[in-house]
Amino acid sequence: MQTGTYISGAAHAALIAWVLFGGALQKKPAAPMPENMNVSVISAAELAAMSARQPDAPADAPAPPPVPPQENAPQAPAAEPPVKTTDAPSPKAPPAADASPDVTAIEPLPKAPSGETAPAAPPSPDTQTSARLVVKTPQPPQQQAAPRVAPKAAPAPPKDAQISDQAQKEVAPDPLAADKTPQKPKEAKAPAQAATEIVTEAEKPKAPLKSQRPKTRPSRPAAPKVAANPAKPPKPPAKSATDSAVAAALAATAPAPAAPSGPPLTGGEKDALRVAVQACWNVGSLSSEALATTVVVGVSMNRDGTPDAGSIRMLSSEGGSAAAAKQAYETARRAIIRCGAGGYNLPVEKYGRWQDIEMTFNPEKMRIK
Amino acid sequence: MRNLASLVLLLLAFAAPLSAQERSGPLRITITEGVIEPLPFAAPAFIAENPAAGEFARDIAQVIADDLAGTGLFRQIPAEAFISRITSFDAPVQYADWKAINAQALITGAVSAGTDGRMTVKFRVFDVFAQAQLGDGLQFGGSTGSWRRMAHKVADAVYSRITGEGAYFDSRVVFVAESGPKDARKKRLAIMDYDGANVQYLTDDRSIVLAPRFSPTGDRVLYTSYESGFPRIYEMNVASVTRRALDEQPGTMTFAPRFGPDGQAVVFSLSSGGNTDLYKLNLASGARQRLTSAPSIETAPSFSPDGSQIVFESDRSGNQQLYIMPSGGGEAQRISFGKGRYSTPVWSPRGDLIAFTKQYQGRFHIGVMRVDGSEERLLTSSFLDEGPTWSPNGRVIMFSRESQGAQGSSTLYSVDITGRNLKRVPTPGGASDPSWSPLQK
Numbered sequence: 001m002q003t004g005t006y007i008s009g010a011a012h013a014a015l016i017a018w019v020l021f022g023g024a025l026q027k028k029p030a031a032p033m034p035e036n037m038n039v040s041v042i043s044a045a046e047l048a049a050m051s052a053r054q055p056d057a058p059a060d061a062p063a064p065p066p067v068p069p070q071e072n073a074p075q076a077p078a079a080e081p082p083v084k085t086t087d088a089p090s091p092k093a094p095p096a097a098d099a100s101p102d103v104t105a106i107e108p109l110p111k112a113p114s115g116e117t118a119p120a121a122p123p124s125p126d127t128q129t130s131a132r133l134v135v136k137t138p139q140p141p142q143q144q145a146a147p148r149v150a151p152k153a154a155p156a157p158p159k160d161a162q163i164s165d166q167a168q169k170e171v172a173p174d175p176l177a178a179d180k181t182p183q184k185p186k187e188a189k190a191p192a193q194a195a196t197e198i199v200t201e202a203e204k205p206k207a208p209l210k211s212q213r214p215k216t217r218p219s220r221p222a223a224p225k226v227a228a229n230p231a232k233p234p235k236p237p238a239k240s241a242t243d244s245a246v247a248a249a250l251a252a253t254a255p256a257p258a259a260p261s262g263p264p265l266t267g268g269e270k271d272a273l274r275v276a277v278q279a280c281w282n283v284g285s286l287s288s289e290a291l292a293t294t295v296v297v298g299v300s301m302n303r304d305g306t307p308d309a310g311s312i313r314m315l316s317s318e319g320g321s322a323a324a325a326k327q328a329y330e331t332a333r334r335a336i337i338r339c340g341a342g343g344y345n346l347p348v349e350k351y352g353r354w355q356d357i358e359m360t361f362n363p364e365k366m367r368i369k
Numbered sequence: 370m371r372n373l374a375s376l377v378l379l380l381l382a383f384a385a386p387l388s389a390q391e392r393s394g395p396l397r398i399t400i401t402e403g404v405i406e407p408l409p410f411a412a413p414a415f416i417a418e419n420p421a422a423g424e425f426a427r428d429i430a431q432v433i434a435d436d437l438a439g440t441g442l443f444r445q446i447p448a449e450a451f452i453s454r455i456t457s458f459d460a461p462v463q464y465a466d467w468k469a470i471n472a473q474a475l476i477t478g479a480v481s482a483g484t485d486g487r488m489t490v491k492f493r494v495f496d497v498f499a500q501a502q503l504g505d506g507l508q509f510g511g512s513t514g515s516w517r518r519m520a521h522k523v524a525d526a527v528y529s530r531i532t533g534e535g536a537y538f539d540s541r542v543v544f545v546a547e548s549g550p551k552d553a554r555k556k557r558l559a560i561m562d563y564d565g566a567n568v569q570y571l572t573d574d575r576s577i578v579l580a581p582r583f584s585p586t587g588d589r590v591l592y593t594s595y596e597s598g599f600p601r602i603y604e605m606n607v608a609s610v611t612r613r614a615l616d617e618q619p620g621t622m623t624f625a626p627r628f629g630p631d632g633q634a635v636v637f638s639l640s641s642g643g644n645t646d647l648y649k650l651n652l653a654s655g656a657r658q659r660l661t662s663a664p665s666i667e668t669a670p671s672f673s674p675d676g677s678q679i680v681f682e683s684d685r686s687g688n689q690q691l692y693i694m695p696s697g698g699g700e701a702q703r704i705s706f707g708k709g710r711y712s713t714p715v716w717s718p719r720g721d722l723i724a725f726t727k728q729y730q731g732r733f734h735i736g737v738m739r740v741d742g743s744e745e746r747l748l749t750s751s752f753l754d755e756g757p758t759w760s761p762n763g764r765v766i767m768f769s770r771e772s773q774g775a776q777g778s779s780t781l782y783s784v785d786i787t788g789r790n791l792k793r794v795p796t797p798g799g800a801s802d803p804s805w806s807p808l809q810k
Contacts, residue, residue, distance in 0.1 A: 265396065274398050281403035285442040287534030288764075298395065309500070327533030330496060330503075334473060335403070337498045341468075356395035365401050 262350035273344055277359065280339035283331060283366045290327040293320030294362045297332045303351050305343030307336050315358060332361045407444035408531065410437060411472035413455045414448070415490070418481035422488060425513070426480045429490060429520040433476060436524035436538045439564065440765075441790030443531075446472050458491065467497045474503070476527055486512055490519045494527050503530045517566055518809070525808070535762035538563060541806040542758075542767065543581040543590050543607075546570065547779055547799030554799075558592060560607065563760075563805070565795035571610055580756075580802050584628045587806040591615075591626040591635065600624045602637055604652070616650050616657060625668045629696070630676040636660070636696075638668040647681060649696070660698040671715045671723075672696060673740075680704075680714040680723055691725060693740070704742030713756055716740075718807075719763035722786065726755040726768075735768045737786055748788045752777075756801065761808040767794060769801035 265273075283291060295318075300311035312333050317325035336359065346354050412434040417426040437443040453466035458479035467475050478492035491508035495501070507526055509519045518539055525536035546559040546568075555574035558581055561567055571590070572578055579600070581592040590605045597614075602623045605612040615635065616623060626637035635650045647660040647667045661667045665685035672679055673696075680693045686703065689710040694701035705711040709729030716723055720740070727734045727747060733754040738745040753771040760767070764786060771779040779801040781794040794803075 270396075270398055274400055277398075278400055278402050279404065281400060282406055282408060283403045284405040285408040285532050287532045290533045309498075324533055327531075330499065334496070334498045338473075354396045358395045358397045360397070360399040361403075362399060362401045363403065366403050366405065 262347075262352050265347070265350060265353055269347060269350075273346060273354075273357075276339050276344055277335055281332065281335035281361065283363055286327055286331060286363070287324065288367070289320050289324040290331075291363045291367045293324045293328045294318045294360065294364075295325055295328045295332055296358055296360045297329060297336065298356065298358050299336055300356055301344075301346070301351075301354055303348065305340070305346050307340040307344075309337050312336060328361065328363070332359065335361075407438075407442055408473050409444045409446050409471050410434075410474035410476065411446045411451065411467060411470070412437075412476040413451060415477075415492070416455065416458050416479040418458075418479050421482040421484070422480040425482065425488065425490075425516050429480060429516060429523070430476075430478065432517055432520035433478075433524040433527065436521060436564070437528060439792070440528070441785055443474075446470055458493075462495055464495075464497055464500045467495075472497050474527070474531055476523075478523065482513055486514075488513045488516065488519075490516075490523060492523045492526075494530055517562065521562070534764065535808070537760040537762045537765065537805075537808065539809045540761050541583075541587065541809070542781075542794075542803050543571070543583060543806070544769075544781060544796070544800045544803040545578055545581065546796070547801060548574070551775055551777060558590070558605075559796075559800070560590075561796070563794075568797055571605060571607070580625060580804075582627050582804045583806045585630055585632045585807060587809060589628075589632075590804075591628060593624040593626065602626045602635075615652075616648075616655075625670065627671055629672045630674055634672075634676070634696075636670040636672065636679060638670070647679070649698075658698070660694070661701070669713045673716050674718055674720045680716055682712045682714060691723070691742070704740070705738070705745075706742060707745055715757055715759060717759050717763040718761060722763070724757040724759060724766050726757065735766060735784065737766070746788070748784050748786070749782070749791060754782075756803065758803050758805045760805055767803045767805055769803060771801070 296315040298311070298313050298315045300308045302308055314325065314329040317328065320328070412430050414430045415426040417423040434445045438445045450470045451466075452469055453463040455477050458477060462475065462477070473496070475495040475497050476492060477495070478490060480488060480490050482488040487510065489508055489510045491506060493506040494503040496503050504526070507523075509522055511519050521538040521540075524538045528536040528538065540563045541560055542563055543558065543560045545556045547554050547556050549555045556577050556579075557574045558571040558578050560569050560571055572594075576594055576596040578595075579593040581590050583590055588607055590607055592603055592605065593600050594603050595601075596603075600622045601617070602615045603612045604615055615626070616637075616639075618639070618641075620641065622640040624638050624640075626635050628635055629649075633652050635652060637648055637650065638645050639648045644664060645666045645668055646662055647670050649658045649660055650656070660670075660679070661681075661683075663683070663685055665683055667681055667683045667685075670679050670681040677696055678693055679696050680691060681701075682689050683692050683701070684690075685692075689712050690703055691705040691711045691714045692701040692703050704723075705725070707727070707729075709727050711725050711727050713726045714723050715725070717737075722737045723740060724735065724737050727736050732750055733752070734747040735749045735754045735757050736745060736747040748766065749768070749770075751770055752773045754768055755771075757766045757768045759765075760783075765783050766786060767781060767783045769779050770782050771777055778799040781796055781800045781803050782791060783794055784791040794800075
């Protein structure tokens with residue numbers, strides 16, 4: 001009998017080990033996905049409200065963190081006369097032409113173009129404020145969406161309403177009898193004639209505004225719950241040694257909840273971000289050496305999904321010289337800023353998870369073959 | 370059971386840190402797929418700082434734009450699309466305006482010309498999306514007659530800053546200018562800017578000339594001429610257009626010369642008694658060294674950039690193939706094993722590739738392969754492509770292409786080593802056998 005027990009025990013241990021290290025646990029998140037993928041129906045109005053939010057972002061000039069004045073004291077401006085290298089003697093041959101083009105002096109100009117930094121000051125009022133708006137209005141954009149939609153919708157009906165002059169006469173009396181709410185019939189006229197979409201959106205959006213975005217995953221919260229359990233020590237004692245061991249081990253995992261807020265991003269959400277950045281990662285103008293250089297770029301994100309351009313930095317590089325890494329990094333930076341100008345599509349409720357992002361740009365597949 | 374319990378405990382304890390780690394720290398993603406497309410840039414007309422500079426300001430900006438766009442790596446945004454104007458060289462850049470038209474790089478500059486025939490050109494490059502200047506601004510001085518060179522120099526600097534590799538715009542090409550029908554073609558040496566401008570003729574058309582080759586410093590040219598009735602090598606000083614014959618040996622023919630990286634050693638083919646072998650000549654001392662001694666034909670030698678090896682073609686295996694040997698002579702190693710015939714190998718200035726002409730199934734190709742013969746790839750295909758030469762940065766190959774038929778003519782083409790951006794190099798008439806100079810100082 002004992003032999004059987006040992007065999008059984010060993011087999012179970014092996015199974016548990018396989019489950020733990022074989023990746024079955026880590027893939028766990030994959031399982032809940034299908035459940036979470038429940039289709040949440042979004043009304044046209046909601047969609048409109050969501051998309052209406054985007055225009056806000058672009059309106060603001062992309063955060064231009066005024067580059068710190070790099071001005072190295074312009075030492076000797078153009079003062080120094082170009083070094084003269086006597087033009088090569090003109091060829092004896094007939095082709096006098098410009099056989100001896102002389103390009104002589106090559107002087108570095110006063111480095112920082114006053115244009116960049118100094119200028120930053122003048123335009124700063126506009127740009128900086130707009131930059132701040134971008135930062136501070138991560139949440140507002142959604143709320144603003146409604147008001148903006150509404151005002152636009154309002155003016156629309158009147159235009160169409162003009163068609164029926166008689167109706168206008170009736171409109172005038174409305175304010176007088178504001179309380180009576182006979183307005184309904186009038187509204188009915190407007191929508192009927194005007195673009196129906198605008199009117200309906202203006203009215204309905206108010207509701208959807210509160211539901212910022214479709215909730216993608218309700219299930220994940222399970223993890224924190226587990227963490228909470230260990231907090232209840234009373235249970236374990238009564239249970240068997242195995243249970244207590246499990247509980248203790250789980251308790252060890254508990255500290256995590258203090259970390260980033262919200263559930264981790266799903267694979268789909270990560271993929272969406274990756275695809276978005278890829279679309280702007282143009283390696284066409286990179287040298288072959290830079291194409292062999294992998295760079296890791298860190299970026300802090302604003303709550304509205306736009307990257308904080310000033311926070312973009314190279315964390316590490318591999319495979320090329322410093323110069324090549326610099327080119328690779330600049331290309332990566334352009335990609336992040338360009339495609340993030342309108343805000344990446346990231347779930348706001350998980351902001352804590354993507355507040356800081358490390359992107360590894362590996363051009364291995366893009367190399368010249 | 371206790372053992373089992375402790376085992377479970379142990380395993381969970383291991384798993385715990387893993388999951389904890391997974392939950393903390395920044396979000397990490399890896400990007401491996403990008404896009405390959407020309408980088409859009411804006412090059413507004415340069416500012417003319419005085420009336421005399423007016424005519425140059427626009428032209429210089431245009432040459433710069435043409436240089437960059439001509440690489441296939443950049444795309445010029447037409448001036449009509451500009452939102453803001455550059456009114457002063459030091460005026461602040463309105464990044465938002467340039468960003469709006471998707472200009473990823475912005476080049477601004479100014480030109481001033483003195484009454485003494487001299488002028489200065491200064492410029493700056495901006496990374497629009499990063500809202501920062503790329504590198505320092507630079508200023509070039511020179512005579513107004515060499516404004517194109519100054520424009521090329523600006524373009525070189527811009528190219529290097531954005532791509533991270535050396536440039537090639539301020540360089541020249543020596544080639545054989547051809548005129549007349551195929552059966553009575555006249556040939557003479559000519560030199561021009563890399564983009565086809567400023568063509569000058571170095572010889573007249575009384576005798577046939579072949580295969581000119583630049584020295585590493587770009588001040589001299591080696592070529593083969595039939596001036597004496599037999600092919601013979603000459604060295605010409607480009608500036609003074611003076612020449613001298615090299616290594617005159619009665620009863621022999623010399624051809625296919627090429628400079629070594631030090632500018633003093635010259636390798637060439639010498640044909641004597643029906644056999645052709647490779648020789649090396651020291652220009653300073655006049656000492657000559659025989660490098661090969663085989664009954665087969667060895668020709669088209671080319672030094673590696675460090676001067677330690679020579680690649681050449683030989684038919685010792687029955688048909689033309691490529692071989693590499695030490696520059697002092699010695700055992701040669703065959704590197705080409707593909708189908709077809711390989712000829713005119715040229716070592717890349719970077720040292721990593723060898724360009725060649727390949728004839729296979731009735732068509733000619735320009736191709737490149739690694740120094741060990743691996744990763745061969747053909748970049749072109751036509752009725753007759755031959756004579757590759759490398760740009761100073763090893764990124765572009767120029768070659769001559771001849772069209773079919775009695776009226777067929779030869780023209781110059783260039784192609785990126787990726788095989789993209791194949792385009793014709795403008796020349797006044799027919800042209801063949803190009804040789805690209807190093808970047809001018």
